[in-house]
Amino acid sequence: MSQIFVIGLGPGKPSQRTPEAEEALAQATDVIGYGPYVDRVDLPAHITRHPSDNRVELDRARHALELAEQGRCVAIVSGGDAGVFGMASALFEAIDHEPDRWSDMNVTVIPGVSAVLAAAARIGAPLGGDFCVMSLSDNLKPWETVCRRLTLAAQAGFVIALYNPRSKARPRQLGEAFEVLRQELSGTVPVAFARAIGRADERLHLTDLDHADPELVDMSTLVLIGTTLTHRIERPDGQAWLYTSRSVPA
Amino acid sequence: MSQIFVIGLGPGKPSQRTPEAEEALAQATDVIGYGPYVDRVDLPAHITRHPSDNRVELDRARHALELAEQGRCVAIVSGGDAGVFGMASALFEAIDHEPDRWSDMNVTVIPGVSAVLAAAARIGAPLGGDFCVMSLSDNLKPWETVCRRLTLAAQAGFVIALYNPRSKARPRQLGEAFEVLRQELSGTVPVAFARAIGRADERLHLTDLDHADPELVDMSTLVLIGTTLTHRIERPDGQAWLYTSRSVPA
Known part of the structure; x- marks a missing residue:
């Protein structure tokens, strides 16, 4: 059939x-x-x-x-x-x-x-609050739309998950995206680059918005940008977890 | 250990x-x-x-x-x-x-x-573009924050997935949420109520924002609100699929 x-x-x-x-x-x-x-x-x-x-x-x-x-x-x-x-x-x-x-x-x-759920689990609980999932590619939508969505998502206080953050044909857009986000968010909000999670070539890099380096990102990477409610827990082994509080203060 | x-x-x-x-x-x-x-x-x-x-x-x-x-x-x-x-x-x-x-x-x-992925799969492909996932409950965040996020998400053109849309203690908020969204979105954007998807008491209801009736929703329901790029395909058997275009026109 x-x-x-x-x-x-x-x-x-x-x-x-x-x-x-x-x-x-x-x-x-x-x-x-x-x-x-x-x-x-x-x-x-x-x-x-x-x-x-x-x-x-x-x-x-x-x-x-x-x-x-x-x-x-x-x-x-x-x-x-x-x-x-x-x-x-x-x-x-x-x-x-x-x-x-x-x-x-x-x-x-x-x-x-989905990749965003697997990446989040590997990182801790960064999606603990409301969040959005976006493709950063402008193959199917205008780049202005991508930037406007980033601005509104940051203003909303969403944790932001970015698919397709960077490719050989689009090497500069992730840096521009971080610039757009820096207009709205503190430079200290946590950022995670989660590459090929669950596969042999898995790589996880935790940083913050001020220090987020697009050069560390490729097409297999999921980029997560936290909020002021995303916290970092340092572990004795030098690793860290990120989680986002479920509660938003009044 | x-x-x-x-x-x-x-x-x-x-x-x-x-x-x-x-x-x-x-x-x-x-x-x-x-x-x-x-x-x-x-x-x-x-x-x-x-x-x-x-x-x-x-x-x-x-x-x-x-x-x-x-x-x-x-x-x-x-x-x-x-x-x-x-x-x-x-x-x-x-x-x-x-x-x-x-x-x-x-x-x-x-x-x-996650429930949102299972519901989307049952409906067709409503998450085809960028989307956000929110809890509508104000147990852990102010209701004003919820409303502001809904407004910004609609302005961004995100498909919106709502967890915890309604409970006995919060019977009126989903109706208020629809009112907030009607300020930003056309009343013809598709809306889906996906209840207990994959379980014996599964129930799926497709409608649009103008006709979305909160009385049909309970705590086990995932509510999806589409955009102008979310399309409905009628099927010969009287059922329908929803999908959201991957492309956003300039």
Whole structure:
């Protein structure tokens, strides 16, 4: 039966992938996704892999729909959660372009542990209060929109989680983002760079807004910016935890 | 060895709980948490359960630290993800009150699929763009702060996810929140009420801001408010999907 699963694979550590995701993968005849995510999945030899490049989300979504139309059971895979800057939105956008053709498709979105949740857990409890999750990329939205959102988020007192903070094509935007945030926030608010959490090349760097160095950040890094209610606990081993108070004083 | 695991159990469906969470539970000698979450865990008879009432998070955290100090392996459990309005922040707050005593404690936070991710997956892809996650409760912050954050979040164009939208003690705040949002947003932006997603008593209601009726919401409901970029796809079976465009026009 035609079926599309949109699957969040979790942050990378196999033990952080849900049984529900594994069960859906076990039903698939075809697995579609950005190459590195498709590579993360152990599959029997008879399953067809369709790895693709980054930034071809709509093509990939249409390909999945066409395969499912032919009666295949298609798994579209994303890292983390597919609904958070993953493939879920692109799939529904493709359906919405041709609703007469595709709105009766069986689609099941299977949530996963998103990168922001895995990074936060590794750091302590930095999301203890209200927070927002943004992509810093201006591939799909104007840079002015990104800056305006950063300003409003800081004014709101949200802890801010930034996906896609920096790439070779966009080396300077994270520094600009920190400048925007310094207009609103104290330079002492904690900042965390959480790279590839749960994977072999994991790296965690804790600093503050005054000292946040964009050069330490790459595309695999999740950047978290705290508030004045985000506290740092020093540990005897030289490590530290960050947590954000649940309470906001009057 | 003294150890505390802070575990996100996921939204309720057993297949949405990670193997990492199960492995940590298997090591525990003591399980602590709000009663209904402790009840969700299947445990051997020799494990001690310490269920407690709601809203005693700091007492519960201190209790966990004292048990671990005595050499127990303690699992603190939360629904969804423990870092998102769960027990993680309360634990670090308790540690921060007595750092000399507790900052050397072994603490491992194990992320889970949060309610907002499970609800979004059930709905389609409503978090396709930037979004924020807020608790609507004014137990721990002034109501004025909640309203100000709603206004700024709407101005920013964030999809808004509301935890703790309504309780018997706070019956009127969700209606006030909708009024605040109507000052900033078109009445046609989609709104979803996602109750107990993944559990037997799951209920999903899709509407828009003009027609959002707080009477349909209880404490187990996650409320999602979209933006002008959140679209509704009607399906032949009378159901619908919501998704938010990844792209923001200039």
